[in-house]
Amino acid sequence: MSLRATTLREREVIMAQLQDLPAWVQFPDTERVEWINKVIHQLWPYIGEYSKTFMNDFIIPQVKAQMPGMFKNFKFTKMDMGDIPCRVGGIKVYTTNVGRDRIIVDMDVAYAGDADFAVSCCGFTGGMNNIQFSGKLRAILKPLLPYPPMVGGVSGTFLEMPKMDFNFTGMGEMVELPGLIDAIRSVINSQIAALCVLPNEIVVPLAPDVDVTQLYFPEPDGVVRFKIIEAKNLENRDISFIKKGKSDPYAEIQVGSQFFKTRTIDDDLNPIWNEYFEAVVDQADGQKLRIELFDEDQGKDEELGRLSVDLKLVRARGTIDKWYPLEGCKHGDLHIRTTWMNLSTQLKDLEKQEWEAEWGQADKPIHSAILMVYIDSVADLPYPKSKLEPSPFVEVSLGKETQRTPVKVKTVNPLFQSKFLFFVRHLEGQELKFEAVDDGTRRSLGGLNIPLRVLLKEPNLEQNQQMHMLTLGVHQSPIVITTRIRALIQGKPRKSNSTELGHDVLGEYGNAFHIERANGKTNGKSNGDVVAAEPAKTVNLDADEDDVEIKLNVDNYQMIRSDSVGSLNSHGRSNSRLGRLFRSKHEMKKRETRADDNRGEIEIRIDFDELSNGLLIAVIRCRDLMTFDKKDVCNPYVSVKMVALDGNKEVFKKKTPTAKNTRNPHFDNHVEIDVNPSDLLNHKVVLNVKDDTNYGTFAAKPILGSLEIRLDSLLNRQLAQRWIPLSVERK
Known part of the structure; x- marks a missing residue:
């Protein structure tokens, strides 16, 4: 044993x-x-x-x-x-x-x-x-x-x-x-x-003889603009024998080496921040937006939860506005909005800025461009004192913001090879200022001002390895710098690698794409959605697709005919004495459930990110859901599970927020599962649409519809966004 x-x-x-x-x-x-x-x-x-x-x-x-x-x-x-x-x-x-x-x-x-x-x-x-x-x-x-x-x-x-x-x-x-x-x-x-x-x-x-700007001054992929909106149902970490209060949450945000922090909201488990931030993204493939929530205390701050957002996904979608479940805690959700901004070398994009109205109402300045500066070297700097060799650094200033290079010890010909970046709101009338300073005496070794309007006249809004002069009295020191201005333009959703539904469905079936469902029947025309056929039958998906018929493989397609007993087990209890005792105002319809019932449809998308080994499941919305309530309403949510093919063991489970009193809920919820690529061959994703309506204390949540997708059947490990019919839960 x-x-x-x-x-x-x-x-x-x-x-x-x-x-x-x-x-x-x-x-x-x-x-x-x-x-x-x-x-x-x-x-x-x-x-x-x-x-x-x-x-x-x-x-x-x-x-x-x-x-x-x-x-x-x-x-x-x-x-x-x-x-x-x-x-x-x-x-x-x-x-x-x-x-x-x-x-x-x-x-x-x-x-x-x-x-x-x-x-x-x-x-x-x-x-x-x-x-x-x-x-x-x-x-x-x-x-x-x-x-x-x-x-x-x-x-x-x-x-x-x-x-x-x-x-x-x-x-x-x-x-x-x-x-x-x-x-x-x-x-x-x-x-x-x-x-x-x-x-x-x-x-x-x-x-x-290699262009040093290619090595030391690569251009970033873009800018991510994000809004920390609110959180809900956070854990209370301020309960003790001495005092009873609520957590004082704040958020810390990190993108690469860039750090941001929201203000602290006192005594609130459902804080509202509505704070805006911008961060430069050098390599969207691999970088993440990481957010941690903390409870501020006099001693050590306690973590309330964390999450990470793949910036590659933000770039592909353009804008994501959603609630994310927090990790590393018992419960809690965070609502954020992220928008991808591309970089443009066109002057017309600087002159005409078109953003969503929400960004114009930000609590802090939202910028129209970025200024990138690369200081290569300086030659022939003056001595701050007689026979005293300087240890110089260069300060770069734009408006009230100042950045500086590292100190180069005891040299009049320093090689800095340092890069800087400034966010710019208004270009008119601004000057980029350079000043060389001796670290020992803090004396100026020369200065230079460059009006930004000069860059606007340059091709592609940049000057490459340009020599200027740092001036101190009559002494001049050559400084080699590269400057670039890039306009920020809002990114648009990118097309998926898989072609859109209706043009690539045949190819997916031809590559053994299959979805496990509880019934093999269809209800009339598919309207371009995935159609499940009976084993060993042929399917004419669309007359416009050159009447191509695809023969489905019997071994790859699995028919599920078992009815769902658990979805109506509360119906049997409703007539019992105990059921009547705890029954709420909602009562179930007295009806028999058949496998061919129309249970509505669900719109989903599945991607696999090879960089982070994450399976990304997007639950967009549902429509025409079946109801069990006598008042013909429901409060749906979607349970997302990853299940092993052998034994149906759950290895992951999460659920979306609940939509209230609707048969056509809009979730726009994204779930990321860390999974080894080799495990995709022996797992499936199960989505159950459940009704959160209270039918009694001991009543189970009715399952309005179910969908199972074998991960080994996905073409290129992707499922393009589409509507798919729901069916009876598989037992």
């Missing part, structure tokens, strides 16, 4: 440990590359030596610039990368939807070695060890060349903030300094984000 129980639980145990397995085990398109780890192991001592130079020349000056005033003497006294190298868990090379001039590689990088760092600050010494680091690194090889070395350069960046943890050692009384530990953690995270999290990247040129 013990052996049998162990066998039955084997799959559950494996699935529970799946997240701890390397990527090459979880995903078939990710390859194990142990040879790379052997190469890294041999290179590690040399990587450790270079890391010391890198920390001293680049990291430490930036850390000092961000530390509070009393901690300006912070420094590393020991930097040892240890003997245990980082590891690459798996590699995926993209072969589709990639430009011919580049190669894109994603790598799962993890480090849990024996590195040891010692720091000194305010007269105290301490250290960091037990450093753990993991994230997905994207390497882009571009441009590809027809001559050796075949690749112009390599850029590396993390798509999202990598996970990092470490311990402080030997800090003693240093820990008591107010805010020091939080300041150190904040500085480390900000340095990682500024160094190698999108849109920032590390670039290594490999060939001479």
